[in-house]
Amino acid sequence: MARDTAREPVKTGPDYLEVRLGIYRGMVRVRYFEKRAYDLFLQNLVKGTSHLAIGQEAIAAGVAAALRPDDYVFATYRGHAHAMLRGAPMVAVMAELLGRENGLMGGKGGSMHLTYTEGNFMGSYAIVGAHLPIANGAAWSALYRGTDQVAVAFFGDGATNIGAFHEALNLAATWKLPVVFVCENNLYMEYTPIRKVTAVERPAADRASAYGLPPVLVDGNDADMVFETATRAVGLARGGGGPSLIEAVTYRHGGHSRADPGKYRPDAEVAEWLAKDPIPRYKERLLDEGVAAEVLERIEAEAAAEVDQATEQAKAAAPAHPGGLEREVFSDGGATWRR
Amino acid sequence: MTYREAVAAGLAQEMARDPSVVLIGEDVGAAGGVFKATAGLLEKFGARRVKDTPISEQAIIGAAMGAAMTGLRPVAELMFADFVSVCHDLVANQVAKARYMTNGQVSLPLVVRFGNGGGLRFGAQHSQSVESWLMAVPGLKVVVPSTPADVVGLLAAAVRDDDPVMFLEEKALYPTSGEVPEGEHVDELGTARVRRPGKDCSVIALGTMADRALAAAEQLQAEGIDCEVIDLRSLVPLDMTTVAASVAKTGRVFTVEENPRLCGWGAEVASIICEECFYDLDAPVRRITTPHVPLPAADSLEDAAIPSAERVAAAIREGLG
Ligand SMILES: Cc1ncc(C[n+]2csc(CCOP(=O)(O)OP(=O)(O)O)c2C)c(N)n1
Numbered sequence: 001m002a003r004d005t006a007r008e009p010v011k012t013g014p015d016y017l018e019v020r021l022g023i024y025r026g027m028v029r030v031r032y033f034e035k036r037a038y039d040l041f042l043q044n045l046v047k048g049t050s051h052l053a054i055g056q057e058a059i060a061a062g063v064a065a066a067l068r069p070d071d072y073v074f075a076t077y078r079g080h081a082h083a084m085l086r087g088a089p090m091v092a093v094m095a096e097l098l099g100r101e102n103g104l105m106g107g108k109g110g111s112m113h114l115t116y117t118e119g120n121f122m123g124s125y126a127i128v129g130a131h132l133p134i135a136n137g138a139a140w141s142a143l144y145r146g147t148d149q150v151a152v153a154f155f156g157d158g159a160t161n162i163g164a165f166h167e168a169l170n171l172a173a174t175w176k177l178p179v180v181f182v183c184e185n186n187l188y189m190e191y192t193p194i195r196k197v198t199a200v201e202r203p204a205a206d207r208a209s210a211y212g213l214p215p216v217l218v219d220g221n222d223a224d225m226v227f228e229t230a231t232r233a234v235g236l237a238r239g240g241g242g243p244s245l246i247e248a249v250t251y252r253h254g255g256h257s258r259a260d261p262g263k264y265r266p267d268a269e270v271a272e273w274l275a276k277d278p279i280p281r282y283k284e285r286l287l288d289e290g291v292a293a294e295v296l297e298r299i300e301a302e303a304a305a306e307v308d309q310a311t312e313q314a315k316a317a318a319p320a321h322p323g324g325l326e327r328e329v330f331s332d333g334g335a336t337w338r339r
Numbered sequence: 340m341t342y343r344e345a346v347a348a349g350l351a352q353e354m355a356r357d358p359s360v361v362l363i364g365e366d367v368g369a370a371g372g373v374f375k376a377t378a379g380l381l382e383k384f385g386a387r388r389v390k391d392t393p394i395s396e397q398a399i400i401g402a403a404m405g406a407a408m409t410g411l412r413p414v415a416e417l418m419f420a421d422f423v424s425v426c427h428d429l430v431a432n433q434v435a436k437a438r439y440m441t442n443g444q445v446s447l448p449l450v451v452r453f454g455n456g457g458g459l460r461f462g463a464q465h466s467q468s469v470e471s472w473l474m475a476v477p478g479l480k481v482v483v484p485s486t487p488a489d490v491v492g493l494l495a496a497a498v499r500d501d502d503p504v505m506f507l508e509e510k511a512l513y514p515t516s517g518e519v520p521e522g523e524h525v526d527e528l529g530t531a532r533v534r535r536p537g538k539d540c541s542v543i544a545l546g547t548m549a550d551r552a553l554a555a556a557e558q559l560q561a562e563g564i565d566c567e568v569i570d571l572r573s574l575v576p577l578d579m580t581t582v583a584a585s586v587a588k589t590g591r592v593f594t595v596e597e598n599p600r601l602c603g604w605g606a607e608v609a610s611i612i613c614e615e616c617f618y619d620l621d622a623p624v625r626r627i628t629t630p631h632v633p634l635p636a637a638d639s640l641e642d643a644a645i646p647s648a649e650r651v652a653a654a655i656r657e658g659l660g
């Protein structure tokens with residue numbers, strides 16, 4: 001059975017308050033951003049598909065706070081938060097969603113493929129599970145080059161049933177790679193409850209023993225607990241102790257993607273989890289501990305203004321230029337396949 | 340030097356030159372490779388640089404990709420080329436597209452080595468020529484050497500290239516030998532080679548089929564037919580300049596392909612010739628391929644399937660007749 005880390009102590013002290021305000025700012029920024037992205041989707045300005053992580057922000061922000069700027073992060077198609085928490089400029093992310101010239105990848109990737117290598121955010125991957133083996137590669141390279149960088153891969157509960165997950169876990173454990181696997185268990189793989197299609201109760205934690213790893217289960221809606229858990233796992237990896245597999249339990253407030261209303265979920269279950277919204281919960285805790293309301297309100301106002309500005313700048317930009325179509329297939333910058 | 344030894348020689352040349360070159364795959368280290376193409380490398384470069392993996396093809400390509408995007412130049416071996424089908428996602432969706440989807444943020448200087456093709460009586464799942472599968476995916480370079488010298492030179496070029504290169508070693512050629520230049524040898528990707536000049540027809544071949552085309556040309560020489568044999572060596576980039584010059588000279592074209600008929604590389608080459616060299620042609624382009632069947636195991640069946648020198652000669656004789 002998985003160990004519950006929820007009762008372990010939270011760090012205190014003035015430095016740690018800065019970290020926690022950073023976590024709060026991170027969560028609020030991505031929440032406001034994604035709400036706006038949803039509005040723009042309804043206005044048909046965000047085309048294709050997008051997968052929102054509203055409700056799941058504590059995992060992204062908690063883990064991000066435990067990382068160094070030179071660590072490597074790999075995420076899924078549900079990756080807006082992870083990209084921005086690694087420094088991807090909000091306007092560039094918004095513009096990418098809108099298919100604009102100033103998009104993070106010039107419109108070539110879209111919502112599901114956000115990548116920002118300047119922040120060592122090594123990509124968002126839309127084939128379930130594919131990036132776990134790739135994160136291993138970054139970790140292997142760090143080990144080989146003798147840096148003490150760590151690679152982190154975020155993925156859903158559904159990804160624990162695909163082969164790449166198991167191949168990656170086995171290799172990471174065998175090679176003792178500095179990699180942290182973070183399962184964002186939001187209880188559903190697309191529209192199917194994960195328990196209906198999984199042989200064990202805890203899709204990630206109960207699999208850990210198969211790879212010689214201890215089970216780690218954490219309340220994914222408690223940013224402090226996520227931060228603590230991630231800090232331990234990252235420290236272990238950095239110190240040569242090998243990989244970790246963390247299962248962080250959470251819930252997405254909305255549907256799986258696009259306009260999915262999520263009707264396959266019982267009302268009572270949704271209500272229960274809305275009440276566990278990680279952002280108000282964190283705010284309350286900070287206020288209880290004596291953080292001034294104005295400090296948090298300023299963070300919220302700044303985030304709201306940033307989202308407005310990013311929206312304006314993205315909307316005002318030209319559509320992605322067709323001139324980019326045949327660029328960057330190969331390293332000479334072009335797409336030429338013959339001579 | 341044998342074709343097999345040339346693989347290890349090419350890898351050793353590059354590993355000695357550049358410490359960021361690392362090698363991974365199933366049994367590539369202690370065992371020296373299932374095809375013995377990496378023999379001696381573990382002893383020479385150590386277990387840090389030559390890594391044996393579990394039977395996890397997705398993990399192998401994933402590790403190579405993640406390492407390539409963070410500063411290494413990995414060479415991954417997939418053993419039998421057929422096994423690319425169990426990691427097709429990593430190869431076709433991830434490796435091939437990363438640079439494009441990220442608008443150039445990610446570079447993948449990696450090489451995937453495969454034991455490609457038939458002739459060893461291994462049956463349908465260990466004998467395929469997968470070059471046409473790989474050629475169909477934008478973002479991959481596809482190289483198929485046919486001589487030991489080309490193995491060394493093209494492998495060195497592949498390792499130094501900043502794009503993912505699919506390096507298809509022809510299993511049937513591993514025991515063959517040939518001269519390899521002394522000292523460091525580096526060739527150029529995307530260049531075909533005229534292996535035999537001729538004036539009556541252009542025979543365009545790849546890998547093992549280049550040798551068959553040459554053997555067919557020898558047979559036909561005695562009958563007064565003078566074939567020009569072009570070894571493409573690389574499908575992406577594709578050297579149509581060399582091909583077009585040959586077509587302008589001969590006006591007659593045959594492709595010799597080990598892959599099953601449909602969508603084989605020769606179809607693309609023929610279509611470009613038809614579009615761009617039409618007025619140089621004196622007859623339709625003819626494709627000589629394996630029939631569109633899975634490869635059978637028995638000697639007599641496999642020999643009947645893959646183009647032989649006799650079959651190539653007969654097709655050319657008939658085509659020119
Ligand atoms: C290999 C593969 N199979 C199926 C899909 C379609 N698909 C996209 S997301 C998804 C659900 C994934 O669920 P989970 O891993 O729990 O992540 P979540 O979306 O809940 O964050 C599916 C089935 C896919 N993208 N890739």
Ligand SMILES: [Mg+2]
Nearest residue numbers: 156157188189
């Ligand atoms: Mg899920």
